[in-house]
Amino acid sequence: MRGITEHLIEEEALRLGFSACGFAKAESVGEDMACVLDRWTANGYHADMGYMERNRHLRLDPTQLLPGCRTLIVVALNYYPKQLLPRENYQIAYYAYGKDYHRVVKDKLYQLLAYIKTIVPDVDGRAFCDTAPLLERYWAVKAGLGFIGLNHQLIIPGKGSYFFLGVLAVDVALQADSHARSLSCGNCKRCLIACPTKALTAEGIDCRRCLSYLTIEHRGPIPDEMAQKLGRRIYGCDTCQQVCPHNRYAQPTEESTFEMSPEVAAMTPEDWHALTPEHYKVLFKHSAMERAGYEGLMRNVSLMDNGQQTTD
């Protein structure tokens, strides 16, 4: 049972625009989760992301991220776009339509911390959003937000999976939420079938095959076998979320900074191929698409030329 403090914090989180807020006891993740992570890296599924092997101790024990850490407040911020790009345009992952989400989520979390200080004066905290070795999805489940689907995304029942996750670590003990162990995908396997490169495995996403990883994080050429599956994707891939029946409930985000600029939305294939480094800098300043850099983006765009892609 939540106490009044937890209720007030959740109320403020929702007022700040988060769609969900839950509380988990900060503690080591335990052997089972450690094995899952170790198997994933041992299989090489993390591809070139060497940083996934570093800071293992921190990843497995979030109490080390903040002195005296007692509770993780986990929040979800909706990024499902108001307006989707037409199918004939080159495609960009929904999460990357607008401004860089790290700042947006962390700013809101620090506003939440400021509020918590008004009811728990001595509290100290630190906000994270993909900015520390932290297993956000694991903690979201612990905090009762939802379950991990076969697409390895956090699914919030009744809301879907188009959410950024953020964590506010605080040094006060709050009542943890219980997680719903019974939630699962049932007999559905749509994402496994729809993934164009069969990157979804029982032991996690094989990033070496994942178009999202390959078009954003990967440096260097994209292997031919995967490049042929790009379709019209020039940045990221949403297929395993688009086919998920839970995303029928997705509602457009209220966060205006996640909207695509009209200029980018209007870009034709010809405009993408003609994009110069100078224009790129203007169009994508502080955008979630800065991650791949100009070279990475244009590598992806150039692959739209080879005429070998499938249409999925």
Ligand code: SF4
């Ligand atoms: S993001 Fe795309 S390529 Fe990666 S696992 Fe999902 S469907 Fe497959």
Ligand code: SF4
């Ligand atoms: S598409 Fe089906 S199997 Fe995949 S995550 Fe959604 S509910 Fe689970």
